[in-house]
Amino acid sequence: MDFGILLYVLSLLTVGGIYAIFALGLNVQWGFAGLFNVGIVGFAAVGAYTYALLTTAGSTYHLGGFGFPLPFGMLVAMITAAIVAGLIGLICIRLRSDYLAIATIGIAEIIKLIFKNETEITNGPRGINKIPRFWEHFSEERFYSSWPLSWFGTPEAWDAFFNSLPNWWWQPFFASTVLLIMYVIYRMLERARIAPWGRMMTAIRENEPAARASGKNVTARRIEAFVIGAAIMGLAGALFAQHLRLIEPTNTFDPAKVTFLVWVMLILGGSGNNRGAMLGAFLIWTIWSASELIITGAIDLLIDIFDGVDMGSLRTRAGFLRMMLIGLLLQVILQKFPRGILPEVRPASPKGIK
Amino acid sequence: MWNSFGFEFINFYFIPGLVLGCIYALGAIGITLTFSILRFANFAHGETMMTGAYLTWTVMAICSGVLGFAVHPLVAAVPATLLVVLLFLVTDRYFYKPFRQADTIKVVMASFGMMLIIRSAVQVIWGPNQLTFVPGIAKPNAYLKDWSGSIDFLLLIPNKHLFIFVGTIAFMMALSYLLNKTRIGKAMRAVSDSPDLAHVTGINVDQVIRATWIVGGACAMAAGVFLAMDIQMLETTMGFRMLLPMFAAAILGGIGKPYGAVLGGLVIGLAEELSAYPWIGDGPLLSPGYKTGVAFAIMVVMLIVRPQGLFKGRSF
Numbered sequence A: 001m002d003f004g005i006l007l008y009v010l011s012l013l014t015v016g017g018i019y020a021i022f023a024l025g026l027n028v029q030w031g032f033a034g035l036f037n038v039g040i041v042g043f044a045a046v047g048a049y050t051y052a053l054l055t056t057a058g059s060t061y062h063l064g065g066f067g068f069p070l071p072f073g074m075l076v077a078m079i080t081a082a083i084v085a086g087l088i089g090l091i092c093i094r095l096r097s098d099y100l101a102i103a104t105i106g107i108a109e110i111i112k113l114i115f116k117n118e119t120e121i122t123n124g125p126r127g128i129n130k131i132p133r134f135w136e137h138f139s140e141e142r143f144y145s146s147w148p149l150s151w152f153g154t155p156e157a158w159d160a161f162f163n164s165l166p167n168w169w170w171q172p173f174f175a176s177t178v179l180l181i182m183y184v185i186y187r188m189l190e191r192a193r194i195a196p197w198g199r200m201m202t203a204i205r206e207n208e209p210a211a212r213a214s215g216k217n218v219t220a221r222r223i224e225a226f227v228i229g230a231a232i233m234g235l236a237g238a239l240f241a242q243h244l245r246l247i248e249p250t251n252t253f254d255p256a257k258v259t260f261l262v263w264v265m266l267i268l269g270g271s272g273n274n275r276g277a278m279l280g281a282f283l284i285w286t287i288w289s290a291s292e293l294i295i296t297g298a299i300d301l302l303i304d305i306f307d308g309v310d311m312g313s314l315r316t317r318a319g320f321l322r323m324m325l326i327g328l329l330l331q332v333i334l335q336k337f338p339r340g341i342l343p344e345v346r347p348a349s350p351k352g353i354k
Numbered sequence B: 001m002w003n004s005f006g007f008e009f010i011n012f013y014f015i016p017g018l019v020l021g022c023i024y025a026l027g028a029i030g031i032t033l034t035f036s037i038l039r040f041a042n043f044a045h046g047e048t049m050m051t052g053a054y055l056t057w058t059v060m061a062i063c064s065g066v067l068g069f070a071v072h073p074l075v076a077a078v079p080a081t082l083l084v085v086l087l088f089l090v091t092d093r094y095f096y097k098p099f100r101q102a103d104t105i106k107v108v109m110a111s112f113g114m115m116l117i118i119r120s121a122v123q124v125i126w127g128p129n130q131l132t133f134v135p136g137i138a139k140p141n142a143y144l145k146d147w148s149g150s151i152d153f154l155l156l157i158p159n160k161h162l163f164i165f166v167g168t169i170a171f172m173m174a175l176s177y178l179l180n181k182t183r184i185g186k187a188m189r190a191v192s193d194s195p196d197l198a199h200v201t202g203i204n205v206d207q208v209i210r211a212t213w214i215v216g217g218a219c220a221m222a223a224g225v226f227l228a229m230d231i232q233m234l235e236t237t238m239g240f241r242m243l244l245p246m247f248a249a250a251i252l253g254g255i256g257k258p259y260g261a262v263l264g265g266l267v268i269g270l271a272e273e274l275s276a277y278p279w280i281g282d283g284p285l286l287s288p289g290y291k292t293g294v295a296f297a298i299m300v301v302m303l304i305v306r307p308q309g310l311f312k313g314r315s316f
Helices: A002-032 A040-055 A070-092 A097-117 A155-164 A170-194 A196-206 A208-213 A218-244 A256-269 A274-305 A312-336 B004-037 B045-067 B073-099 B104-126 B142-150 B159-181 B183-193 B195-200 B205-231 B238-253 B258-274 B288-305
Strands: none
Touching (some): A002 A040, A002 A170, A002 A196, A002 A218, A002 A274, A040 A097, A040 A218, A040 A256, A070 A218, A070 B288, A097 B238, A097 B288, A170 A196, A196 A208, A196 A218, A256 A274, A256 A312, A256 B104, A274 A312, A312 B073, A312 B104, B004 B159, B004 B183, B004 B205, B004 B238, B004 B258, B045 B073, B045 B104, B073 B104, B073 B205, B104 B238, B159 B183, B159 B205, B159 B258, B183 B195, B183 B205, B195 B205, B205 B238, B238 B258, B238 B288, B258 B288
């Protein structure tokens, strides 16, 4: 029993960490630069599909897979998401916040539409499966029979070794990898926030005419923030694909479960605050998955009590009830605690500290 | 002239495009009014449309199940409209009004949240599966078919499409009367042009905002029911699917211009349907899977080239 709890906590940390990376990416766009991006799911899908096509073993169902090393796939996922964001930024960044919101939500839908319709490349609605997951992928034959593992032992020896391990051996490693990536991004963003770049971002967000008057290139800086945020989201998308191992365009990349949850996480944690973004992500993800257990338990109880009454439909609807409650939570936070749990702290200018 | 080309074009591309355009037009009226009077893009508009269609279905089900007689969707839509308008007013009171003095983006965020709340609520109450709105295959109107057949100009228009055309025209006329002849309509236009000036001249802005929700709600309701009549079923995603084309229509026509929204809606609806017509070669010009992309492309081009829209609306 205790062991099951350990695995549950590990999976909470893994998915929470992935969402934290999403929230950090959104924090660059919204928290730093004030760009209202509601197309997170689009960048996540770009990252996930790039990673999946590059790293899966060759398949007749979709383009590739090219079987590239996993870190390379993740890097290219970031770059692709950044390029897509750059193109969007060039067109849409001048728009007022409402229009940017409409444009980004539209782009996310178009990206999903492309992944759904270009069946030659993405296998359409049936999706891509067997996406290699970090650490776990070593126990696949194509990885342990090639470098770097082949330097240390014969395939037979590796096969025997992996067979002797319990089937969850990779879970702690994968969770720590996700958390490590999250930590590295956090440190980099924290550095960026305190640096002149971050302070300039705040200036642009708070008072655009003043920033423009003091000679800042507002449009270029905004595109920068948009691209950096999108690259982080692309990386998170690649990790998301690893966690799921099967991605398809409609249900995997449901705007409610990606875009919306990430927004609630950032707003709850505190927009503009990197620690807040991570705290919000873990908090909301814990509430989200715990509420699943509670609601399922409650439904089981109801089924036990009203024996014979058909309660099957309740089960399928429980997930929507959770979504509704999270939506209400967002409204409460927006109205009562608009600054979030950890409010933004403005860095003082180095010259200002005596 | 009326060869197989014209027959196919008119009946299978042009008329469906016009029907879709009418639905977008009615939805876009609400969006353009809230955008110009309350100054925010209401993301929950599509979901309200969808809720309206579900409520209509419920009224119809109650009528045929409990009272024992079937009613036409348009009749059932009347009591459902009241509920939808109520939903709009309650949403405004509790979720949008607190932000009236705050940044616009807060309200947009709140409406984005409302979109999810309303959709989930519908999914909890009615379940996530598709429901049949009107069963059976819609036959073309027999009278119109015979009449147009006799003059060698065969038109195959089902009754549901005729209802949609007539309904949209009726709504347009009522709206035009409201905006041009009544006191509240003139006040709405004044607030849309300049809220501060309108306030100074003694216009009750709160009343205008209520009127906006009522008018927008009634139009959204009509759009939702027409859409359900057209596709003959109900899905919880149908509101979200309509959202982007409706925004595109509102922006194309110019924010704050109801007639612009109607024109924009018709243009977007026609463009979406006609993009699948085999203009070049045999296959469709654009795969039907990309229909939504057409609306979006028009919107983006418009935002870059002429953000104030065709009718010189407000550009923020």
